[in-house]
Amino acid sequence: MYLFKRKDDLRRFLTSAREKGATTGFVPTMGALHQGHLSLIHRARQECSLVVCSIFVNPTQFNDPADFEKYPITIEKDIQLLTATGADALLLPSVAEMYPEGPGTPGPRYDFGELETVLEGRYRPGHFQGVGRIVHKLLDIVQPQRLFMGQKDLQQCLVVKHLLKLIGSPAEMIICPTLREPDGLAMSSRNMRLGPAERNNAVALYKALCYVRDHLGGPTSLPEVVAAARLQLQSAKFDIDYLDVIAVREDGAVLFPQAPVSGLPMYAVVAASMKGSPVRLIDNLLMNG
Structure with a gap:
């Protein structure tokens, strides 16, 4: 598995792969990976010739700074899991790499309609704008044919699907079933x-x-x-x-x-x-x- 910390290096790698006819599947994550994430890698592996994963804990989607600070980080284990699962490339950028303008700088405003005001939108104001901002950036870098996300974050999936239309992305959204522990608890x-x-x-x-x-x-x-x-x-x-x-x-x-x-x-x-x-x-x- 190739590991990229700079987005331009990944872009060059993907451009070369596309010139050779590769189809790209993309799995964006915030790390602390579990079998639910790995099931997305497996699905992408079945449908695409090149599988790209990203690990980035996005500060702009946390409306609670304490939640951001306590988000679990398990990078070494994550890399081992991705390598064993068959990912071809991992984007592991810094905050400065993804937000050269600074994460506190206002970004584009996305019209997600009522999706942003109900359920998660109601209890996490600004959350989906942050999700839209980082997914837009990642899609610009990876330019995948297929985007794989899990059903557990259902409203986020709906928001991202809407984002694809707003930005005119040709990527196909694939929503994969939630994986659960033996007692039924959703993996998270x-x-x-x-x-x-x-x-x-x-x-x-x-x-x-x-x-x-x-x-x-x-x-x-x-x-x-x-x-x-x-x-x-x-x-x-x-x-x-x-x-x-x-x-x-x-x-x-x-x-x-x-x-x-x-x-x-x-x-x-x-x-x-x-x-x-x-x-x-x-x-x-x-x-x-």
């Missing part, structure tokens, strides 16, 4: 920050989502099902930012139906943290299809 870099007792209790998020899925379309109304799932999480000592059911239109718009809808994918979505814990966890589960 943030899980590394959980203590043993917190880790055991964290599976309550998945159980709440499963409860909604298993009762959707039954005799109990959708709002009542969601309310019962929220009570389950509260009983498990969680402070809930949101637990809702959404439907996603083809254009990426998010709806909040009061009853099951046909013809659109529906997801139960959740963001919560255990009482006394600074670790905020998110998850989602497809309800139909």
Whole structure:
């Protein structure tokens, strides 16, 4: 695997590869890699002749500076995992390399519409502008044919899909299924920050989502099902930012139906943290299809 710390060096490498007919798959990450990330590398390896990964903890998408400072960094292990998994190239840039203008300098403003005001957008103001800014920069560098991201960050996937249209990128967005631990907890870099007792209790998020899925379309109304799932999480000592059911239109718009809808994918979505814990966890589960 080739490791690049300078974007211009990676550009030259990719230009040479494209001249030889390579198709590029790109997996952007913030490191602290787990099997969920590696599944994206595997998928890219199956569909593309050249697989590029990036590791960059992007300061402009953290609305909480303490969260940025505590984000887990495991670079040496990450490089070993990527090499073993079959990535061809890794971009590992500094903040100065990605933001020569300075991360505090205002960047372009992206019109993500309502996606930026609901769910994660509501609780993390400015987050998706930071996501758009760094993904735009990375796409300009890599210019991939396919972009691979995980369903666990569902709203982020919808935002990035919208970004591709806004900037006219020809990259095809591939959203891959969430990988889970044996007990159902969604794999996440943030899980590394959980203590043993917190880790055991964290599976309550998945159980709440499963409860909604298993009762959707039954005799109990959708709002009542969601309310019962929220009570389950509260009983498990969680402070809930949101637990809702959404439907996603083809254009990426998010709806909040009061009853099951046909013809659109529906997801139960959740963001919560255990009482006394600074670790905020998110998850989602497809309800139909």
